[in-house]
Amino acid sequence: MSWERNVRKVEPYVPGEQPQRKVIKLNTNENPYPPSPLVTDAIQRFDETKLRLYPDPKAELLVDAWADYCRLPSDQVFVGVGSDDVLSIAFLTFFNGKKPVLFPDITYSFYDVWCDVYRIPYKTRALDENFAIVKEDYLTENGGIVIANPNAPTGRQEDLDFIEDIVRSNPDSVVIIDEAYVDFGAESALCLIDKYDNLLVVQTFSKSRAMAGLRIGFAMGNPKLIRYMNDVKFSVNSYTMNMPSIYYGIAAIQDQKYFETITGRIIRTRERMKRELHKLGFSFADSVANFIFVTHEIVPAVDIFEELKKNDIYVRHFNQDRIGDYLRITIGTDEEMDCMIEFLKKYLDGGSL
């Protein structure tokens, strides 16, 4: 089978489980609330006879709506099928040098997968013992930088000065800031894109806008960065944004009040959970995302993970160096979280210790 020698072999990204039964699902950082009622209206109003046509390859209506919302000209916005698509196109577009692309050792586990599949050289830099990014690690020679801020799965954020130092110190590299969780109380680097032509900020509708199923993500940056990304995107697949997503995305953007309500609710639940989990003997870095990354003072994370799962409560465990004794718990509704806390109280109190 000599053709196998020429196969592009990769170790794929492993997404969190999507059980088809009804469980308390705190394992993939989805929003526990439904999308805006304006999205429901748009779904009901959608004229399905339009589906025989190809969608607008530039998804201009959606790009314009998001650009307006961000107070940016449309040529500073790139849209993709979720931020995974946006990031993948950005890696393909900007990381073509021989020097290694840098990102933390503990971060979104798709980054090294894209580097592998696109043959991009990369090096990881260890977070410190408190899971903070070490700035100096990113002030060395590199072919690009990717930082999730807030970082996943730690939930920690680095402040804007920290991010700006890295962007300013690397004028010869594109610096990608992945802000998938920025809307849960963190600081965005969007205000820096006109100051630095090497900064690309990536955001998504999957978490804070409760639309993971629709697949909408954006990149914002200098018009030149966006143009280069569009050139690559149109060389791979022109019609990535399907027609319904374009309309439903616009509807979501129009409902600022609902967006603030659900993100506010998640932030409140998260802060309450920090107190409850602390009382139960868990410790964690201070999260500004829609999840908390916890470790228990006595009970191994895998044991808690298995026991929760047996009881239809799904959280995320990463079988990985340095974080094997941690669990990433997505913030659900108050009812879901209370149910988990009640279970943990009984379990951690019981004979299993």
Ligand SMILES: *Cc1c(COP(=O)(O)O)cnc(C)c1O
């Ligand atoms: C969830 C997530 C993404 C991808 O989200 P999409 O659903 O593809 O928009 C990207 N980066 C990080 C850090 C994430 O957690």
